[in-house]
Amino acid sequence: MSTIPGVVAINTFREAVRDRVLYNLIFFALMMISASILVGEISIGISRLVIINLGLSAISIFGLIMAIFIGVGLVSKEIEKRTLYTLLSKPVRRWEFLVGKFGGLLLTLTVNTALMTLGLAAALFYVSGNFLRADVSILVAVYFILLELALVTALALFFSCFSSPMLSTLFTLGIYVAGIFSKDIRDIGILTLNPVMQAAARVLYYVLPNFHNFNAITAAAHGESIPVSLIWQNTAYAGLYVALVLIGASAVFSGRNLK
Amino acid sequence: MGTPAIEIEGLTKDYAVGFWRKRMRRSLDNLTLQVQEGEAFGFLGPNGAGKTTTLKLLMSLIFPTAGTARVRGRSIDNVRMHREIGYLPEQPYFYDYLTARELLDYYARLFGYPAIERRQRVTRFLEHVGLADAGDVQLRKFSKGMLQRVGIAQAIIHDPQVVFLDEPMSGLDPVGRREVRDIILDLKRQGRTVFFSTHILSDAEMLCDRVAVLLGGKLQGVGAPGEIVSMEVYGMEIFFEMRAGSSLPTALAGHAARIGERYRVEVQEEQLYSALEQLRSCEARILSVTPLRPTLEDYFLKLVARDKAAAHPAGESAR
Numbered sequence: 167m168s169t170i171p172g173v174v175a176i177n178t179f180r181e182a183v184r185d186r187v188l189y190n191l192i193f194f195a196l197m198m199i200s201a202s203i204l205v206g207e208i209s210i211g212i213s214r215l216v217i218i219n220l221g222l223s224a225i226s227i228f229g230l231i232m233a234i235f236i237g238v239g240l241v242s243k244e245i246e247k248r249t250l251y252t253l254l255s256k257p258v259r260r261w262e263f264l265v266g267k268f269g270g271l272l273l274t275l276t277v278n279t280a281l282m283t284l285g286l287a288a289a290l291f292y293v294s295g296n297f298l299r300a301d302v303s304i305l306v307a308v309y310f311i312l313l314e315l316a317l318v319t320a321l322a323l324f325f326s327c328f329s330s331p332m333l334s335t336l337f338t339l340g341i342y343v344a345g346i347f348s349k350d351i352r353d354i355g356i357l358t359l360n361p362v363m364q365a366a367a368r369v370l371y372y373v374l375p376n377f378h379n380f381n382a383i384t385a386a387a388h389g390e391s392i393p394v395s396l397i398w399q400n401t402a403y404a405g406l407y408v409a410l411v412l413i414g415a416s417a418v419f420s421g422r423n424l425k
Numbered sequence: 426m427g428t429p430a431i432e433i434e435g436l437t438k439d440y441a442v443g444f445w446r447k448r449m450r451r452s453l454d455n456l457t458l459q460v461q462e463g464e465a466f467g468f469l470g471p472n473g474a475g476k477t478t479t480l481k482l483l484m485s486l487i488f489p490t491a492g493t494a495r496v497r498g499r500s501i502d503n504v505r506m507h508r509e510i511g512y513l514p515e516q517p518y519f520y521d522y523l524t525a526r527e528l529l530d531y532y533a534r535l536f537g538y539p540a541i542e543r544r545q546r547v548t549r550f551l552e553h554v555g556l557a558d559a560g561d562v563q564l565r566k567f568s569k570g571m572l573q574r575v576g577i578a579q580a581i582i583h584d585p586q587v588v589f590l591d592e593p594m595s596g597l598d599p600v601g602r603r604e605v606r607d608i609i610l611d612l613k614r615q616g617r618t619v620f621f622s623t624h625i626l627s628d629a630e631m632l633c634d635r636v637a638v639l640l641g642g643k644l645q646g647v648g649a650p651g652e653i654v655s656m657e658v659y660g661m662e663i664f665f666e667m668r669a670g671s672s673l674p675t676a677l678a679g680h681a682a683r684i685g686e687r688y689r690v691e692v693q694e695e696q697l698y699s700a701l702e703q704l705r706s707c708e709a710r711i712l713s714v715t716p717l718r719p720t721l722e723d724y725f726l727k728l729v730a731r732d733k734a735a736a737h738p739a740g741e742s743a744r
Contacts, residue, residue, distance in 0.1 A: 169537065170535060173531070173534045173535055177520070180522075181520060181522055184522040185522065214504075214555050224508075247518050248514060248516075248517070248518050249480075249518060249519060250486075251484070251486055251512070251514040251517075252512065252513075252514060252517065252519070252532070252576075252579060252580075253535075254484065254485070254486060255484045255507060255510070255511070255512035255580075255589075256485075256507055256532060256534065256535045256536070257504050257505065257507040257508050257535065258504075258507075258535055269693055309613070313571055320670075421488070423486075423487040423488060424486040424487060425487065
């Protein structure tokens with residue numbers, strides 16, 4: 167098995183760390199500290215709910231911003247700065263480069279998310295003084311956020327293989343928003359009587375990534391348990407979708423002339 | 426003769442230009458040439474001649490419209506070919522958040538060397554390009570010459586048999602050029618094939634066993650620098666000094682140029698002895714007599730002028 171994607175991934179992670187990408191953690195920490203102090207005034211039950219909701223939402227939003235804005239530059243930056251020229255003159259296949267870049271950003275996002283989760287746990291302990299058994303759902307919600315980020319990173323990488331960073335950002339954001347509402351798109355198709363619209367809505371529902379299923383923030387905040395079947399289903403779905411998007415990205419990028 | 430180091434057959438590259446109405450522009454036209462093992466081969470041409478296009482095609486950074494190429498018998502599509510080659514792009518740029526040592530280690534990892542060997546190689550090649558003391562400095566603090574040297578180090582970190590260098594001397598000061606020239610000579614001494622593009626003709630004349638001249642994407646000629654240009658002497662150059670108070674011989678006065686205290690005059694070969702006789706008669710001190718031969722530069726400029734004349738015939742340019 168090729169070790170090249172791993173080598174590229176570690177370098178991508180190192181680039182992110184040295185570019186001070188993890189500085190977003192400072193904002194997250196400040197936000198959690200302020201929120202902990204503010205919600206201390208509210209009753210214990212609600213303060214837990216607020217902290218978990220706020221923490222998980224922030225983990226998701228910070229992660230999304232990183233996945234999109236770093237993801238769209240993963241390939242274009244290497245082409246623009248011509249660092250890719252020396253890399254591809256080595257025995258590196260283009261798909262290995264792409265998988266490595268994807269892996270590197272995912273590693274960055276995982277480390278970032280793990281550190282933010284620790285921050286959330288500390289804030290939660292500060293406001294409620296203990297952890298509950300139901301808090302395991304928070305970890306599942308974080309895991310779902312990571313799966314979502316993997317999907318968004320793959321999409322950003324795919325678009326950056328053939329379009330500018332600006333367009334790639336718009337495309338990725340567009341798909342993300344449409345993916346959140348993919349169930350509504352399917353429902354619109356069911357409601358309409360036009361067969362063309364019905365078919366189009368059905369195709370869109372299956373083609374667009376279904377981000378709705380990855381949102382377990384509310385369930386975690388209310389201490390509800392998340393079914394194991396959903397964990398398996400989301401894992402398999404994200405894995406398959408990411409693999410397909412990366413195969414597509416490799417197909418596009420392998421034929422691209424690097425002018 | 427064994428397998429050539431580089432074989433290029435009919436390599437052609439067209440680019441689509443224009444936004445709405447795309448038309449094709451030929452950047453490289455049916456290039457065919459061979460480079461033998463151990464040769465230092467210069468790829469010459471003005472900017473836009475197709476040199477970088479050729480190198481990018483050989484590195485599979487772009488794909489040919491037609492034609493094929495092989496390096497040491499392996500097709501350029503074969504990723505294993507890249508184990509045997511090194512490449513320095515034009516005006517290289519590297520990950521500036523890395524130190525030179527980290528960068529070379531990163532590239533060495535791509536060849537699968539274990540940690541101990543990587544460390545040894547990185548140290549050896551940093552020393553080889555004269556960067557032993559700058560190994561732990563981030564590349565963002567490197568000068569252009571240092572970047573060029575680290576670029577050469579990354580190209581040879583895996584001891585490739587064939588090294589491709591795109592304009593390795595461009596933009597360097599005389600000291601930097603000399604350093605890069607020495608590295609190329611060293612590679613040549615080690616028996617490696619060096620294929621480098623340049624528009625600095627004196628470097629090509631000094632370093633290359635053979636050169637190819639490219640103009641407008643078309644190959645104009647291949648051969649030893651001396652074969653490419655005619656070795657025929659077209660004149661003689663005399664440097665001399667005049668004694669105080671004496672004047673120049675009348676026959677030479679019209680075309681002798683004064684350079685400080687000295688004079689320089691160009692004469693036909695058959696007029697040399699009579700010119701020397703005249704200088705002797707007015708007690709001039711002869712400093713040097715040198716036969717004049719066309720240089721690669723003359724050949725090059727002649728080609729460019731011919732190409733321009735063909736593109737804009739007299740009638741057209743008058744309009």
